[in-house]
Amino acid sequence: MDLRLPHESELNVLRCLCMRKQRTLFRVGARHVSFILTAIVLATPVAAQKIELSVDVSKSGAKIDRNIFGQFAEHLGHGIYDGIWVGPDSTIPNTRGIRNDVVAALKAIKVPNVRWPGGCFADEYHWRNGVGPQRAVTLNPNWGGVIEPNAFGTHEFMDFLDQIGAEAYVSVNVGAGTPREAAEWLEYMTTAQPTTLAKERGASGHPGPYKVGYLGIGNESWDCGGNMTPDYYLSQLKIYSRFVRNYNPAQQDKEQMLRIAVGPGGGEPRWTEWTDTIMKAYQQHTWSWDMNGLSMHSYTVGHWPPSYKSVGFGDAEYSQILKFTLDMEDLIHKHSAIMDKYDPEKKVALVVDEWGAWYAPLPGSNPGFLVQQNSVRDAILAALNLNIFARHADRVRMANIAQMINVLQSMIMTDKEKMVLTPTYYVFKMYVPFQDATFVPVSFDAGTYTSGDASLPRIDAIAAKDTTGKLWLEITNVDPNQPADVEVNLAGISAKSVSGQTLTAPKVDSVNTFDIPNSVVPKPISAKVQAGKILLKLEPKSVNVISFE
Numbered sequence: 001m002d003l004r005l006p007h008e009s010e011l012n013v014l015r016c017l018c019m020r021k022q023r024t025l026f027r028v029g030a031r032h033v034s035f036i037l038t039a040i041v042l043a044t045p046v047a048a049q050k051i052e053l054s055v056d057v058s059k060s061g062a063k064i065d066r067n068i069f070g071q072f073a074e075h076l077g078h079g080i081y082d083g084i085w086v087g088p089d090s091t092i093p094n095t096r097g098i099r100n101d102v103v104a105a106l107k108a109i110k111v112p113n114v115r116w117p118g119g120c121f122a123d124e125y126h127w128r129n130g131v132g133p134q135r136a137v138t139l140n141p142n143w144g145g146v147i148e149p150n151a152f153g154t155h156e157f158m159d160f161l162d163q164i165g166a167e168a169y170v171s172v173n174v175g176a177g178t179p180r181e182a183a184e185w186l187e188y189m190t191t192a193q194p195t196t197l198a199k200e201r202g203a204s205g206h207p208g209p210y211k212v213g214y215l216g217i218g219n220e221s222w223d224c225g226g227n228m229t230p231d232y233y234l235s236q237l238k239i240y241s242r243f244v245r246n247y248n249p250a251q252q253d254k255e256q257m258l259r260i261a262v263g264p265g266g267g268e269p270r271w272t273e274w275t276d277t278i279m280k281a282y283q284q285h286t287w288s289w290d291m292n293g294l295s296m297h298s299y300t301v302g303h304w305p306p307s308y309k310s311v312g313f314g315d316a317e318y319s320q321i322l323k324f325t326l327d328m329e330d331l332i333h334k335h336s337a338i339m340d341k342y343d344p345e346k347k348v349a350l351v352v353d354e355w356g357a358w359y360a361p362l363p364g365s366n367p368g369f370l371v372q373q374n375s376v377r378d379a380i381l382a383a384l385n386l387n388i389f390a391r392h393a394d395r396v397r398m399a400n401i402a403q404m405i406n407v408l409q410s411m412i413m414t415d416k417e418k419m420v421l422t423p424t425y426y427v428f429k430m431y432v433p434f435q436d437a438t439f440v441p442v443s444f445d446a447g448t449y450t451s452g453d454a455s456l457p458r459i460d461a462i463a464a465k466d467t468t469g470k471l472w473l474e475i476t477n478v479d480p481n482q483p484a485d486v487e488v489n490l491a492g493i494s495a496k497s498v499s500g501q502t503l504t505a506p507k508v509d510s511v512n513t514f515d516i517p518n519s520v521v522p523k524p525i526s527a528k529v530q531a532g533k534i535l536l537k538l539e540p541k542s543v544n545v546i547s548f549e
């Protein structure tokens with residue numbers, strides 16, 4: 001994978017009409033129709049129109065980098081401790097302290113990279129506390145002020161990555177650390193030379209160098225990472241970029257470590273100014289510093305502090321949250337435009353390394369642990385965001401959902417020996433064929449789903465050719481009540497058969513629990529080929545992935 005070298009950029013030209021174009025299916029005006037008639041019409045479900053969708057396989061766009069399916073694991077609540085790490089003496093089945101059930105589940109979704117150790121935690125993390133036989137016991141002031149045992153440190157993280165088959169995205173401490181501390185950490189992890197730090201690494205069980213694919217230089221340095229101005233951060237970026245080196249001999253040529261700078265956290269002027277400052281400097285950068293990615297954080301929260309419930313809500317909250325999540329499109333558009341100004345060749349990736357739903361903490365949980373449920377709404381939300389990233393694949397070449405286990409919009413929830421896979425997990429599983437696939441434009445008129453003040457595209461869709469040339473199509477039916485009849489017209493291939501999976505459940509807030517873990521799981525989809533067209537009936541509020549033979 002190469003964050004720096006995009007494929008052709010014209011791919012998105014034929015991008016679907018859905019995000020910006022919205023069409024109301026029926027209108028009942030009180031001025032023109034009597035009250036009684038209005039009431040009857042509103043009470044009668046109106047058959048939704050068939051949606052026609054066209055895919056021309058001869059046209060193709062950018063590679064959908066597998067790194068957009070990246071994960072984020074912070075020392076926060078039960079994200080690491082209990083979620084990944086139980087320790088070698090635990091009765092929970094583990095390999096060198098790392099849960100076997102969690103590893104097996106993550107392997108199945110082919111996690112490309114994991115961002116660690118934070119988040120806000122990263123800017124107060126001192127790596128030396130997490131290596132060697134005697135670990136310092138410290139505090140986690142950001143997240144509940146709890147004890148941080150440092151039992152899960154560099155070696156445990158790398159072992160975990162090895163077990164799940166993912167690459168390391170390490171965020172170094174710019175806020176409360178020093179360039180020297182970060183430089184020594186990288187030397188510890190990556191040098192093959194017999195330095196004192198390398199010998200120490202060997203004594204801890206890993207004589208060979210580790211691979212560090214991605215280096216995050218700070219986290220939200222405009223806020224929890226030190227409240228820096230764009231110019232102040234830029235000075236730090238140059239220093240860390242210069243001195244925090246990767247020495248791994250295998251990473252000096254093709255697999256060079258990619259440096260990711262702190263970027264914006266929204267669309268307001270302070271964020272556009274931030275992006276402008278960093279990208280302008282990048283355009284003028286000299287040999288002595290470089291960057292390959294600009295981070296962007298955007299949560300679907302509604303309003304701060306997070307107050308939307310993660311379970312026990314209805315159609316109104318379903319639609320409002322999904323409406324908020326579609327802001328990701330404008331945000332990417334806005335910051336990509338600034339990046340294009342200074343980097344028209346798209347060498348610098350936009351790295352959405354914190355995204356997902358952020359709801360009110362579950363009642364009874366520690367508010368500092370960011371525990372929330374994960375419902376059908378989150379499955380739809382995940383699909384909509386992944387589709388936005390795919391449509392911007394020429395610039396968005398990496399993303400990390402927040403967070404992997406037990407925190408915010410997680411893949412997995414654990415409780416002691418129990419584990420449950422969330423609806424979001426299943427979306428990531430269904431999207432595996434899109435990893436490193438080539439974007440294929442899809443055109444359709446999405447129609448509109450309206451609930452209260454929120455109007456949303458009724459459907460969303462992306463298509464891509466995988467590395468074997470097989471065509472995959474994802475269609476999300478956003479409407480929580482109406483099925484969608486979809487007719488797919490394929491140009492460039494003639495499909496003989498179609499198969500796929502659908503993910504939905506009876507209610508907008510259906511969840512998987514430890515007791516009932518299979519309420520929201522993928523099932524085979526009903527689809528047929530007729531006169532060269534593909535006919536599908538999509539369940540309300542469903543994520544659907546199909547492929548063609």
Ligand code: AHR
Pocket residue numbers: 074118119120121219220224354402403408
């Ligand atoms: O994901 C939780 C927190 O959200 C992260 O620590 C921080 O970077 C962001 O504000």
